[in-house]
Amino acid sequence: MFKKITTPLDEQLIQELKAGDRVLISGIIYAARDAAHKKMTDALAAGEDLPFDINGQVIYYAGPCPPKPGMVAGPFGPTTSGRMDRYTPALLDQGLKGMIGKGLRDAAVIDGMRKHKAVYFAAIGGIGALIASTIKSLRTVAYEELGAEALVELQVEDFPAIVAxxxxxxxxxxxxxxxxxxxxxxxxxEEKVLL
Amino acid sequence: MREMDVAIIREWVKKLFMHANYYLCDDIMKKLLAYRKVEVSDIGREVLDKILENARLAAESEIAICQDTGISVVFIEFGQEVHFTGGSLEEAINAGVREAYAEGYLRKSVVRDPLNRVNTGDNTPAVVHYSMVPGEKVKLQVMPKGFGSENMSAVKMLKPADGVDGVVEFVVETVRKAGSNPCPPIIVGVGIGGTMEKAAFLSKKALLRRLDSQNRDGYYANLEQTLLKKINNLGIGPQGLGGITTALAVNIETYPTHFAGLPVAVNITCHASRHEEVEI
Incomplete structure (x- = not known):
């Protein structure tokens, strides 16, 4: 029932993915949230390069807890995607092909997704411990000063998500x-205990 | 008079925040299991399964259930016969928070200034609510409050003529507009009466009450059920992807108010509703 997919997402796969598909994502994804998005779009506006080659890549809207000794990553669940909406069309223009987060996207983001053929995955909010167990390596790419909001490269294996x-x-x-x-x-x- | 060293408070604050972040409350677990049985959406059931699996994993590994380990909200109710010694009570509370978030591997999510947004680095300061009661006991309640759900909360000053229908409409509309954002299934705290800030305070206090409890007043216990039915009939479902499990409970708290007003506040928390308490 789960479709196993790998990143970076190729064009044929993107065309095949339909809203409602359950997927297990493996490969490299980039974690960034509000502050890193602001820095990335500020860089683009100033004519500078992004800290990583975004073409074909997937961004995961998340900021983790620190890892306990012996663990690769601390709890690392998704944050609300809507806060990243205002930064997203500019990143889609640069070749961003996938986003993982939770909750609605606005019309400008969805238009950009149609135009550039990109896909948005919903991860389950509030299961950060489970998601951490799918992270096999972690490397800070940029904005280390932002702490839990730094831009981080993750290698994941069977990260559970739904094509939203x-x-x-x-x-x-x-x-x-x-x-x-x-x-x-x-x-x-059927079940009185619900009330 | 009872003397109490604030170091005791510091220790309890630390212990309670770590515990609250690692272990899902048993009343929430029970509700999740009950809703899992009857949820009609396939995606909804899968989401609830993952939430339950996550809670078990977090408890086993003693790691946070959710990476949003919140802003640290503390309710401290102390008897007027208690004399705190050994320094500032508020500093002791903040020291407890600092130690919990450092030693417990919890995320530091607090910024020093709401507009100039620099992280304080240790999740302090806590938001502390003090209240004084007769006697010589101290009751400490902690709540690491996540902001996906906090951002979806609202206060409205209704007119007395809006009555119970106005309250129902405002609460249901607040949940409907929140949609997927507060990570449903959610728990809805409702504060009715008092003043603007009192209603907001009550709505947060309501989230500390067990999900298998009811308002002591039968009228409001009924209203809790009416609201829960209406909310779960909205179709939002787990994570906003459709289903009947939108809220696990609605808890209402009330207070007398002015004859010209009807303040109502709605405070929402996600399924990872974390809180712990102790009486010292």
Missing amino acids: IDCTGRDLYDSEPPKYIGKFEECIN
Whole structure:
């Protein structure tokens, strides 16, 4: 049921991924959140290079806990993607092909994804310990001064995610919830402990 | 009069923040299991399974359940017969937070200034709420509060004429607008009455109450259930990807208010709702 995929994402794979697909991601991904995004887009605006070659790459919106001794990474779950929306179209223009985070994206991001053929994966918020166990190596690429917000390169193995928005713009956050409106009533009778 | 060295508070603050971050509360675990049984969405069930698996893994490894180990919220209720010795109480609380976040490998998420955003490096200062009661006991409650859900919280000054319908509409609308952002399944704390800040305070206090408890007043216990039904009928589901498990509980706390007003606050927390308490 899970589709195993590897990064960087090639064009054919991106075309095949459909909203709702469950995937296990292996390969290199780059963790960056608010402050690193601001620095990257400031660099682009100033005509400077990004600290890594973003072409074909995947960015993961996350900032971890420090690792306990003997562990590669501390808990490392996704943060809310919407805060990165204002920085994202510029990165898609540079060749960014995948994003991992949680929650909705705005229309400008989805337009950019359609235009450049990119995909947005939802990771599960609040399972940072589990996600940490899929991280095999970790290297700070830039902005070390930002602490937990630094730009970090991760090598992951079987990182669990769901295709939330595919490269045609189909959006699971739009299509799924309406199917369950009013359905709770039917469940309450089965299981009183819910209330 | 009872003397208490603030070093005792420091030790407890440290212990409670580490424990709260590693171990999911048993009442939340029970609710998750109950909802897992009846969740009708495939993705929803898969998400709930992963959440339960994560909680077990975090507890086994003694690592944080979620990397957002929060801003450190502390409620301290002390008897008026207690005399704290050995230095500043607030400094002791912050020292406890500092030690917990350093020695517990927890993320430091606090910035010194809301606009000039430089990390303080040790997750201090804590947000501390003091209250004084008769007697000579000290009750300490800690809550590492994540901000994905905090950002989705809201306060509204309703008109008395808006009544219970206005309260229901505001609470449900706040959850609907929050959608996937607060990492559903969520827990909804509602504060009704008092003043603007009192309602907000109550909504946070409400999140400390067990999920298998009810408001002591039958009227509000019913309102808690009405709100939970309406919220779980929204379809948002686990992670906002559809389903019936949007909220695990709605907890309401109330306070007398002015005859011209009806303040209502909604404080949301994610499924990784972490809190611990001790009476010393």
